[in-house]
Amino acid sequence: MNKLEEYLDSHAIAEIHPSKIAKLLKSLDDKEFCDALKLVPKDLLGDVTLALPDRYFDDVVESLSIDELSHAVSELESDDQAEFMQELEELDKTKASEVFQTLHEDDKQEIIQLQSYEENEAGSYMQLEIFTAKKDEIVQDVIKRFASLRKENELENVQNLFIVNKENKLQYAVGLDDLLIFDFSKTVIENIEEHEDNFEPVKSQDREDIKNIVRIFEEYDLSVLAIVNVYGVLMGRITSDDIYDVIQDGATQQMYNLAGVDDDAEEDDEIVQAGKKRAIWLGLNLITAIVASFVIAMFADTLESMVALAILMPIVASMGGNAGTQSLTVVVRQLALGDISKGDAMRIIKKETALALANGIIFAMIIGTIAYLWFDIELLGVVIALSMLINLLFAGFFGAGIPLFLKSLDVDPAIGSTVILTTITDVVGFISFLGLATWILL
Numbered sequence: 001m002n003k004l005e006e007y008l009d010s011h012a013i014a015e016i017h018p019s020k021i022a023k024l025l026k027s028l029d030d031k032e033f034c035d036a037l038k039l040v041p042k043d044l045l046g047d048v049t050l051a052l053p054d055r056y057f058d059d060v061v062e063s064l065s066i067d068e069l070s071h072a073v074s075e076l077e078s079d080d081q082a083e084f085m086q087e088l089e090e091l092d093k094t095k096a097s098e099v100f101q102t103l104h105e106d107d108k109q110e111i112i113q114l115q116s117y118e119e120n121e122a123g124s125y126m127q128l129e130i131f132t133a134k135k136d137e138i139v140q141d142v143i144k145r146f147a148s149l150r151k152e153n154e155l156e157n158v159q160n161l162f163i164v165n166k167e168n169k170l171q172y173a174v175g176l177d178d179l180l181i182f183d184f185s186k187t188v189i190e191n192i193e194e195h196e197d198n199f200e201p202v203k204s205q206d207r208e209d210i211k212n213i214v215r216i217f218e219e220y221d222l223s224v225l226a227i228v229n230v231y232g233v234l235m236g237r238i239t240s241d242d243i244y245d246v247i248q249d250g251a252t253q254q255m256y257n258l259a260g261v262d263d264d265a266e267e268d269d270e271i272v273q274a275g276k277k278r279a280i281w282l283g284l285n286l287i288t289a290i291v292a293s294f295v296i297a298m299f300a301d302t303l304e305s306m307v308a309l310a311i312l313m314p315i316v317a318s319m320g321g322n323a324g325t326q327s328l329t330v331v332v333r334q335l336a337l338g339d340i341s342k343g344d345a346m347r348i349i350k351k352e353t354a355l356a357l358a359n360g361i362i363f364a365m366i367i368g369t370i371a372y373l374w375f376d377i378e379l380l381g382v383v384i385a386l387s388m389l390i391n392l393l394f395a396g397f398f399g400a401g402i403p404l405f406l407k408s409l410d411v412d413p414a415i416g417s418t419v420i421l422t423t424i425t426d427v428v429g430f431i432s433f434l435g436l437a438t439w440i441l442l
Contacts (some may be wrong), residue, residue: 003027004036018047025052034063046072050080057087061095069095070102077156078128079242081107082114122213123206125246126227126236131155132162135171135189139182157241159224162201162234163188170226170234173201201226206235210246215338217243254336257414258329281419288423292317295427299434302442308375309437312384315367316433320391320425323359327352327399328421332413335403345408349400356396360389379440387433394428395421 004024008016021040025048028036037060040048049060049072061069073084089096100108110128117123131149133142142161149155161179163172172192174182178199182191192199203226204213216225217240225238261278296303296313303310331348334340340348368385372378402420403413 004039008039008041016041016044018044018051021048022051025056030059033059037063042068042071043075046076046080046084050076050084054087058091061088061091066095066098066102069099073099074103074107078107078110078114078236079126082111082124085111086115117206120210121206122204122208122210122227122238123235125210125213125242126206126238128236129155130162130234130237131158131160132164132168132234133188134165135163135192136187138185138187139179139191140184142188143179143184157239159239160226160237161188162226162237163192163199164234168234169232170201170203170228172199173203173226174199203228205230211250211338213238214243214246214250250336254332254414257412258332258418284416284419285422288419288426291423292426292430295430296434299430299438302434302438305442306380306437308371308377308380309434312367312371312380313430313433316384316387316391317426317429319363319367319388320395320429321422323356323392324395324399324421324425325418327356327396328403328417331400331403332417335407335413340404345404348404349397352400353393353396356392356399357389360392363392364388377441380437383436383440384433387429387436390432391425391429395425398424 004021007020007024021044025033025036025040033056037045045060045064045068049057052060064072069088073081076084085096085100088099100111103111113128114124114126131146133145146155146158146161150158159176161174161176162170163174164170172188174188174192178195178197182188183194186194202216202220202222204216206227206229213225216222223240227235227238229235261281303313331340331352334348364385367388368381370381371384372381398421402417406413406415406417
């Protein structure tokens with residue numbers, strides 16, 4: 001008996017969490033995985049599949065019949081249904097069409113509705129399962145209806161009661177904790193008017209960029225956000241679990257972009273595709289390295305006349321690169337979090353340049369002293385100290401300026417920033433160090 005069987009045997013269905021099953025499945029080899037998948041309760045198959053990394057989706061689809069896939073999709077909430085069908089369509093359009101045709105008509109309509117939105121729009125992340133009431137309904141009747149829907153598993157993870165008018169336009173949002181202290185014999189609106197609490201809903205439009213939705217969740221510390229259309233009609237809701245996924249995906253993409261790799265390619269098991277994406281950035285790095293080498297070649301005579309320069313030269317470039325990366329990483333992350341406004345550019349550049357200058361002074365004195373003691377050439381210490389100061393100053397300026405410039409062009413500030421910055425710090429480091437050495441020492 002493997003760990004998955006032990007877990008399933010020791011827990012009731014209601015206690016089983018899809019993420020736990022997914023974690024256990026990931027610990028198995030390919031053959032064990034396919035066998036263990038048959039043990040997963042059918043009602044949880046969809047949730048378990050979405051909880052697994054993308055590379056497992058192909059194996060899951062191959063292991064399940066059309067009816068099993070259809071059942072798995074039907075047990076999901078609307079936003080997860082759309083996501084599952086999207087991934088299935090990308091993998092196998094024929095099988096996706098067959099599964100779609102077997103679904104209930106309501107599920108089909110909801111999937112079509114959600115897939116009509118662009119990937120970056122709030123509507124593509126919303127759940128259509130919402131709990132609503134009219135303001136003239138008796139609270140007791142509302143609670144009975146909610147209890148009935150929960151027993152039938154028509155609603156899950158409900159935090160708010162949304163109050164709408166006859167045109168289904170959103171008017172109020174009442175938390176379930178507030179609903180429980182209402183006077184059950186009165187109407188919803190009577191209770192709202194009697195309470196001092198503010199029941200104005202926090203809402204956003206379905207075409208809003210998902211990045212702005214993330215900021216709204218953070219600003220208001222929300223667990224759920226109502227989504228309306230341009231006319232104010234309630235369309236659905238976005239819950240915090242989906243926002244966590246958006247934040248995680250964004251952070252992953254940012255790290256990959258800074259490293260010069262493609263997040264979609266890296267999630268795939270296809271080595272050739274990932275290799276091509278990496279090769280593009282490696283090729284760019286090679287070009288920049290050649291540029292730096294040409295700069296060094298310009299000072300070949302200087303290097304030949306003093307071996308110490310060749311020994312110390314990498315220190316200047318390395319320190320500049322690290323200092324620039326510090327500024328770059330901070331600014332890129334702050335841009336992603338929305339902590340930098342349009343008018344903040346100069347403030348950020350001044351701050352990062354000042355920090356780089358301060359560190360440049362400190363480390364210039366340190367490396368200048370080391371170089372003098374090491375090679376017993378007084379002016380050599382002056383040359384490398386000045387070069388270090390110049391390179392760190394440029395590193396701070398461009399480390400902050402490059403992502404801010406790319407952002408102003410509506411380009412992801414993480415893409416290409418590292419390559420550009422490395423080229424600048426290498427070239428400036430070599431020119432300043434070898435140029436000063438030529439001027440001062442020779």
